[in-house]
Amino acid sequence: MTKHQTKVLFDANSLMVQRTGVGYYTAQMIEHLAQLYPQTLFVGYYYNFLARKPRPIKPVGPNICYRPIYHFPGPIINLLRRFRIEVPVELLAFMRADFVFYPNFLTQPSLFRTPNAMVVHDLTFVDLPDYVAPKNLNDLQRFIPAHLKRTNFVVTVSEFGKQRIHQEFGVPLERIVVTPIPPEAPTPLSETKQKALLRQLGLPAEFILTLSTVEPRKNVLSMIDAFLLLPEALQKRYPLVVTGKVGWNCDQEVARLQQVKDEGKNIIHLDYVTEAQRTALYQTATIYTSASHYEGFGMTPLEAMSYGRPCALSDIPVFREVTGNNALYFNPQDPQSIAAAWQQLLTEPKLRQKYAVAGKRQAGSYDWDAVAGQLYARIADYL
Secondary structure, eight states, X not given: OOOOOOEEEEEOGGGGSSOOHHHHXXXXXXXXXXXXXXXXXXXEEEEOGGGOSOOOSSOOOXXXXXXXXXXXXXXXXXXXXXXXXXXXXXXXXXSOOSEEEEOSSOOOOOTTOOOEEEEOOOOHHHHOGGGSOHHHHHHHHHHXXXXXXXXXXXXXXXXXXXXXXXXHHOOOGGGEEEOOOOOOOOOOOOHHHHHHHHHHHTOOSOOEEEESOBSGGGOHHHHHHHHHHSOHHHHHHSOEEEESOBOSSOHHHHHHHHHHHHTTOSEEEEOSOOHHHHHHHHHHOSEEEEOOSOOSSOHHHHHHHHTTOOEEEEOOHHHHHHHTTSSEEEOTTOHHHHHHHHHHHHHOHHHHHHHHHHHHHHHHTOOHHHHHHHHHHHHHXXX
């Protein structure tokens, strides 16, 4: 008699778009789960109405496969949910699994009450709703409470997030699993390649880097104000490089970026960058900064730290949790505070070196195998 192979179904839709935090988390988690547990089959389902999309590029592995959903467009599923009509996951994926993993907040019902876990990356939709796109905000506020009740356990990415989920929704702490997001291992470029990529981007060899989607929560306006408070010599030597796609409700940020460009200020906005360009930015930046009002984790600071970049960050609880005492902190509400932190790092090489070494050590303390193993141990309780 052939032994039944364990099948874990997962929502792979976040893998179908340009790199985002959720997509990175999903790809890395599934890849490491598959490597650690080769006898388990991991099946990703994704919406591919009329077969217009290619299969996800990654993760790949001998025990990873994908099931495209040709018969339902994703927007229709979301629309039906808003009318209180939810399609069971088995009818979407045309298969029955032993466990279902939902890495992007929302879940689907199951015909067979298949055990499942959902990932709630942050509670921005509760704590700072003005920073969430209206359609996403409505969906999260309406459906998260019910989905938390029907999931077997909840996954989040920080202890800060765990406490907030417990406080806000009453989920018992023992039903919440914390899975931090380790940075990818650095892939240094040759000096020749690095310089070529910087020329391609129109950048000098020294600059202040921030990397994120341009949206209100990321506090780009305060960073622009802070940069203009720096001494003129520092502004000329170290441009502020704002890297990331334009998000929602950011007309003010886009207008301000255009204004400072027209005024000849040394502030550069790069849109989406390739993986190689991203690596060159991390490898070269003089300092890395994030002035976010709110985060579920601190992925880009950890990535920058893994490349030995000293970081100046918002003094918010989750950054303190993730990066510890290995960064210089500032008040994100106060451009003077931001500028002072930047100036201190830019003018004190020994301090930069101190935070570069400490930050790299901190980034290296995170391990995907440990994180994936912790998650699978909880999944195994239901197999």
